[in-house]
Amino acid sequence: MHEYSFALELVRLLREIAERYGAGRITRARVRVGKLKQIVPSLLVPCVEVVAAEDPLLRGLVLEVEEEEIVYRCADCGLEFNASLGDLRAACPRCGSGSTELVAGDEVTLICVEAEEVEEDTGPQG
Amino acid sequence: MRRILDLRASLSARNESMAKQVRELALSHGLSIVNLVGSAGSGKTTLLEGTVRHPEFRRRLGVVEGDLATTLDADRMRNLGVPAVQINTKSLCHLEAHMVLEAMRLLPLEEIDLVVVENVGNLVCPADFYLGEDLMVGVLSVTEGNDKVKKYPTLFSKASAVVLNKVDLLPHLDFDLRRFEEELEEVNPRARVFVLSARSGEGMDEWVGFLNALRR
Numbered sequence: 001m002h003e004y005s006f007a008l009e010l011v012r013l014l015r016e017i018a019e020r021y022g023a024g025r026i027t028r029a030r031v032r033v034g035k036l037k038q039i040v041p042s043l044l045v046p047c048v049e050v051v052a053a054e055d056p057l058l059r060g061l062v063l064e065v066e067e068e069e070i071v072y073r074c075a076d077c078g079l080e081f082n083a084s085l086g087d088l089r090a091a092c093p094r095c096g097s098g099s100t101e102l103v104a105g106d107e108v109t110l111i112c113v114e115a116e117e118v119e120e121d122t123g124p125q126g
Numbered sequence: 127m128r129r130i131l132d133l134r135a136s137l138s139a140r141n142e143s144m145a146k147q148v149r150e151l152a153l154s155h156g157l158s159i160v161n162l163v164g165s166a167g168s169g170k171t172t173l174l175e176g177t178v179r180h181p182e183f184r185r186r187l188g189v190v191e192g193d194l195a196t197t198l199d200a201d202r203m204r205n206l207g208v209p210a211v212q213i214n215t216k217s218l219c220h221l222e223a224h225m226v227l228e229a230m231r232l233l234p235l236e237e238i239d240l241v242v243v244e245n246v247g248n249l250v251c252p253a254d255f256y257l258g259e260d261l262m263v264g265v266l267s268v269t270e271g272n273d274k275v276k277k278y279p280t281l282f283s284k285a286s287a288v289v290l291n292k293v294d295l296l297p298h299l300d301f302d303l304r305r306f307e308e309e310l311e312e313v314n315p316r317a318r319v320f321v322l323s324a325r326s327g328e329g330m331d332e333w334v335g336f337l338n339a340l341r342r
Contacts, residue, residue, distance in 0.1 A: 098315025
């Protein structure tokens with residue numbers, strides 16, 4: 001259940017962002033999850049909701065999760081190719097080389113957030 | 127008013143920065159670090175015991191043990207004279223870099239030149255957390271079946287080496303060794319493979335030679 005570790009880190013990061021930008025509340029966050037990371041989006045979302053609920057800055061947060069494909073690059077012929085977790089093949093499908101390098105699919109990234117600004121008290125209008 | 131903030135912040139950044147501190151500590155003491163990952167019962171601790179007992183083993187070993195509970199594994203290593211620190215993760219299914227950093231500070235770093243971190247027994251979660259190691263080594267035992275490489279591709283695709291343990295039991299099992307090797311080749315063409323039995327000692331020479339030759 002390593003989703004919980006990522007949920008804790010995401011909430012910590014969101015709190016930091018809310019404070020840095022002086023936001024009243026973070027209403028929405030979009031996260032990109034590499035498919036090699038074995039994170040189940042339908043587990044990550046409730047984990048984050050539970051952790052976020054404790055913080056007024058994050059109450060009602062909507063988390064959107066998008067997935068990122070696994071991509072390798074061949075060191076010999078330069079081909080970039082996708083791989084699927086269901087039948088992972090890391091050798092180059094064009095030249096057969098085993099010297100391939102993972103270039104995408106192993107990251108979890110907070111892409112963007114929607115922040116609600118603090119309602120400023122402008123004082124009595126005159 | 128609402129506004130959108132573009133961020134591109136990695137959720138692994140904090141773990142990575144702790145892993146970097148682990149690496150710096152290792153570099154300043156001339157240590158190599160191996161992260162040993164495999165199922166509960168695959169024989170990770172037995173592999174370490176067999177390694178330490180091997181007459182050709184030339185490294186000065188220190189061990190960080192990760193388990194939900196007990197100090198049983200650290201005790202086994204200490205009984206062989208190996209300095210060992212036990213981490214109890216309670217409910218966490220993997221080790222993270224900050225735990226390893228803390229544990230490494232408890233090891234006599236001046237007296238050792240190789241740290242093996244034995245991760246929590248699990249083929250899934252440990253693969254997602256870099257600990258600052260030079261090498262991640264996957265351990266699979268033949269009793270688990272030859273299909274595990276394809277079933278747990280993240281770990282086996284990231285491991286620099288894979289140990290296939292308990293091969294003394296092969297005559298009693300349906301484990302298809304050739305299939306295992308072919309599938310590992312598909313998932314990870316770069317992995318070094320060690321086919322051995324830590325219990326009988328078969329195949330241990332090559333593994334021990336590999337650890338002896340690890341860059342310090």
